[in-house]
Amino acid sequence: MGTVSGRASPPTDRVVRILDFLAGHPRDRFGVSELARRVELSKPTCLGIVTALTEAGYLVRDPGDKTYRLGPSLITLGHRAQESMRVSPAARDQLRLLSSRFGATAALSAVIDDRITLLDLAAPPGARPGVEVGQSYPFAPPVGLMFVLWDDEAEREWLRKPPTIPLRTDSERLKRVVACCRADGYLVERQTPGGRRLYSLMAGMPTDLPDELRALLGELVSDIGERVYLRDENTGRRRHDISVISAPVFDHYRRQVMVASMQVGKPLTDNEITERARAVVATADAVTRQLGGSAPER
Known part of the structure; x- marks a missing residue:
């Protein structure tokens, strides 16, 4: 990717890591423990991020097995990116x-x-x-x-x-x-x-x-x-x-x-x-x- 100027934001980095990981596994679902392990975050940190993303519609939580996958808001976001x-x-x-x-x-x-x-x-x-x-x-x-x-x-x-x-x-x-x-x-x-x-x-x-x-x-x-x-x-x-x-x-x-x-x-x-x-x-x-x-x- 191109070089981006400015200071890094570790909290934003963590959100991007979760979204990038799930985007790389679009047909799979992950519980918080496994997701935290795969993206190398603590379980409490991961839980806080996926909860916020789920509330915004960027992730979907299965109430049965409590796993997460990509959500419908990303579809709208992707369409807007294409339009831009x-x-x-x-x-x-x-x-x-x-x-x-x-x-x-x-x-x-x-x-x-x-x-x-x-x-x-x-x-x-x-x-x-x-x-x-x-x-x-x-x-x-x-x-x-x-x-x-x-x-x-x-x-x-x-x-x-x-x-x-x-x-x-x-x-x-x-x-x-x-x-x-x-x-x-x-x-x-x-x-x-x-x-x-x-x-x-x-x-x-x-x-x-x-x-x-x-x-x-x-x-x-x-x-x-x-x-x-x-x-x-x-x-x-x-x-x-x-x-x-x-x-x-x-x-x-x-x-x-x-x-x-x-x-x-x-x-x-x-x-x-x-x-x-x-x-x-x-x-x-x-x-x-x-x-x-x-x-x-x-």
Whole structure:
């Protein structure tokens, strides 16, 4: 997470620890004794906090076994947080339409406190997306290319960040990727199974990974832009293993504020890639209009 200035508040810390723990176990219930042990608080302190949170509706207490779980007030709080980040019900409808059309997971994400955070998603019935709303990733190379493609200065600042893993950067290749993506209005990423696992492993990780782990992850991802699919490099009928297709959402200053994306995770032909990419762009453009925004010239 981003660095926050100011003095720490131990009492607030304790409340956050309890809520974070329960959020990590949404299907489980915990008695005060176990909860206190799991979050390393004294039982009286824990009891006082969960009692106050229950009275406010942030937790629910089962009168039978006297266990606690997350409460309904957090639903309202979550919706308000999404609205503050410009994720409206209309935007969610756009994600559902995209997800339903292709039977794939569609999502909106943004850079918040220097981390890429998943703001909302829609998945096919019964699907397990493997990611959750609120999940975040370090915004540092190689993760986050889609958030800087339309802003030269943002791209330079991103490239100056210490990479999360060792990388080789082919400047000419990256320039070509940027030019093609700006012309097309979308980014298509190809990844190996190992590369796909990297993103799930990085969820919640800090950017300052141990050197040994960084070297290991570096074996999965090499050059920025190397995994990008470009139309004019890939003609013919053969299929391409596609991971994700993304398109930018802009505000009224024509600044990129979010990314709409569709998880693919399977081989597609060139025509299938183009069809899905255009649908993702249409979704991103619809969200842009809902924000009163407009895209820069492509």
